[in-house]
Amino acid sequence: MSMSDKYFAGLDMGSAFTKAVVTCNKKMMASAVSPSGGNYLNAARRVLDESLSQAGIGFENLAGIVATGLGAGNCAFEARKVSDLSCQAMGCFCLFPSARTIIDIGGQFTKAARINPEGRLLDFLISEKCATGSGRFLQIIARILQINIEDIGPLSLKSQTPVEFSTNCAVFAESEAISRIAEGAAKEDILAGVHRAMASKVSMLVKRLKMEPDIVMSGGSSQDAGLVATVAQAVGMEILVPEKPMITAALGAACLAEDEPDI
Amino acid sequence: MSAVPQIEEFYTQRGKRARQLRDAGQKVVGYFCCFVPDEIIAAFDMVPYRIQGCPSEPIDRADAYIEPMACPFARSCLNMAVKGDYDFLDGFVAPHSCDTIERMYSIWHHNTPAAFNHFLNVPHMMGPSSDTFYRKELEFFIKALENWSGRTLDQEKLKETVKLYNRRRARLRELYALRKPDPPLISGVEITELMVAGMGIPACEHIELIDNMIAEVVKRPKPKHQKLPRIFIWGNEIDDTAFIRLVEDSGSYVVMDDLCTGSRIFWDDVPETDDPLDGIVSRYLHINCPRSYIPAAGNREEDLQNRFGHIGDFVKQWRADGVILYIIRYCDTCELDGPDLREHLNAMGIPVIMIEDDYSISTIGQLRTRIQAFLEMII
Incomplete structure (x- = not known):
């Protein structure tokens, strides 16, 4: 790393987690994730400090910061604010230059976007105030099944006869899941059924957007291999998943800071 | 004197002017939507008052009378009525603009009856027989107003009122032309306030307000040139500035609209015909609102042009870079x-x-991400 290299940071202050990425020449140098926990300000400081120390630099070495996510307004540093859709698009594009459609299943909303060959947004759709298509649905079901969120994917892949959910509402699906448990349905079948319900919501969003390959899925929920496989089946296309799907928007934010470094 | 404080006063203290006029002896007639020819009410020397909701107040009373999955604008209006905010209305007129407003008519006048209650049937199909039907409905409406007021409608007075209302329409078109330059000379928020202010005051007072505003705007120092996306808004009722402010504060100019609180209510003049009802029928029945069905024409492309051509023309003439479909x-x-x-x-x-919203300013913030991403997309 020569002295002339410039460092940039991207902060994604999401409803569930706050993430930071430090880049240099659009390569990821360091990253950190922490629960937002009701205090975006502290979480942002924590993840930024952590990623800066991983990268072995100080705050003064940063040539630019872009903040994004629901909590971006709480950012204490001088940072340009960019919508999380633009950041997510750029982050996925940096990792997969072939990406043309992005699916982001976040804690609050599901977003689908089409991007051009430069990683810029062409069009997008966001699920409207509905938990069925969001990561929150998985959290609800994991809670009533008393399993860890990380175990959902591997467990669901064992399912032979997925439970059919008759409703498209996460709240009603919760009571439906409880009824199925009472009837003796296996945990893996309930989870696979939840994935199907989510995938049908997500694929509707993507199809309405007139998706094009390659499709990249990001956001915390894409760590759930069972969900990714079900969505891929529903849209009828292979889905690419980043190695660290939670930090793609923060990575995109840092890359956008590099594109327009002057704050 | 600047026109702005007076506009803000009418915008924030809605109903105040109508109450004053009522105290001075005039009757105030509240009505919904853009399908009630308010010049007929005005020709009886009554004050027409366009009923609005209040998105900054929670709907806490109306749910006892109406299902919560109904249109939140209609529920908000009923909420205000139940609380007594509309106790200054002597008359209440609901047109069959949409099914919600139609059903609301009976819920409203049963629970908060005015001295005069009238339902105006407005055909949904735009065809030749609809003109005859709507004309008959307007005759019933006039008859009902005559019976209630004990006066006969003076045809000459109606003609004069049509002229007056057309003068207001012309002034509003002039006002909207100030949005054509880049950057526009007047903001979307200012336009919204001026439109809402006009809904509860007599047309002649609104004209004065518009004239003062135009005179003031053209004298203002030219706005600094900033390259921002120019936005067109399509939808229904926007009687609060919160959403327009969000769109403009996110880095854009709101330059034109097709809203039932905007261009849709004033764009076309009422033809000044020998029998004033002829002109009124042809103007009001052919308002381009999604509640009306325009008979299909030609192939798909021609049909879309027939239904939405006027919106495309607005977008071109006001050089809009993007369109927000804002739906309650x-x-x-x-x-x-x-x-x-x-x-x-x-x-x-x-x-x-396309954005769906709850008619509540507490949910406006959730739309910020969407608006920002959209503006970033079209830069």
Whole structure:
């Protein structure tokens, strides 16, 4: 790393987690994730400090910061604010230059976007105030099944006869899941059924957007291999998943800071 | 004196002017939507008052009378009525603009009866027989007003009122022309305030307000040139500035609209015919609102042009870079027109975003991400 290299940071202050990425020449140098926990300000400081120390630099070495996510307004540093859709698009594009459609299943909303060959947004759709298509649905079901969120994917892949959910509402699906448990349905079948319900919501969003390959899925929920496989089946296309799907928007934010470094 | 403080006063203290006029002896007639020819009410020397909701107040009383999955604008209006905010209305008129307003008519006048209550049937099909039907309905409406007031409608007075209202329409078109330059000379927020202010005051007072505002705007120092996207807004009722402010504060100019609180209520004049009802019928029945069905014409492309051509023309003339379809939740007619309108505008190369909202300023913030991403997309 020569002295002339410039460092940039991207902060994604999401409803569930706050993430930071430090880049240099659009390569990821360091990253950190922490629960937002009701205090975006502290979480942002924590993840930024952590990623800066991983990268072995100080705050003064940063040539630019872009903040994004629901909590971006709480950012204490001088940072340009960019919508999380633009950041997510750029982050996925940096990792997969072939990406043309992005699916982001976040804690609050599901977003689908089409991007051009430069990683810029062409069009997008966001699920409207509905938990069925969001990561929150998985959290609800994991809670009533008393399993860890990380175990959902591997467990669901064992399912032979997925439970059919008759409703498209996460709240009603919760009571439906409880009824199925009472009837003796296996945990893996309930989870696979939840994935199907989510995938049908997500694929509707993507199809309405007139998706094009390659499709990249990001956001915390894409760590759930069972969900990714079900969505891929529903849209009828292979889905690419980043190695660290939670930090793609923060990575995109840092890359956008590099594109327009002057704050 | 600047026109702005007076506009703000009428905007924030809605109903105040109507109450004053009522105290001075005039009757105030509240009505919904843009399908009630308010010049008829004014020709009886009564004050027409366009009923608005209040998105900054929670709907805490209306749910006892109306299902919560109904249009939140209609529920908000009923909420105000139940609380007594509309106790200054001597008359209440609901047109069959949409099914919600139609059913609301009986709920409203049963629970908060005015001295005069009238339901105006407005055909949904735009065809030749509809003109005859609507004309008859207006005759019933006039008869009902005559019976209630004990006066006969003076045809000459109606003609004069039509002229007066056309003068207001011309002034509003002049006002909207100030949005054509880049940057526009007047903001979308200022326009919204001036439109809402006019809904509860006599037309002649509104004209004065518009004239003062135009005179003031053209004298203001030219706005600094900033290259920001120019936005067109399509939808239904926007009687609060919160959403427009969000769109403009996110880095854009709101330059034109097709809203029932905007261009839709004033764009076309009422033809000044020998029998004033002829002109009124032809103007009011052919308002381009998604609640009306325009008979299909030609192939798909021609049909879309027939339905949405006027919107495309607005977008071109006001050089809009993007269109926001802003729909109050559960407005089926808007939601069903949305995809076709999007197709028509996309074919013109105009990016479109469709947003559904709750008619509550507490949910406006949630739309910020969407608006920002849309503006970033069209820069």
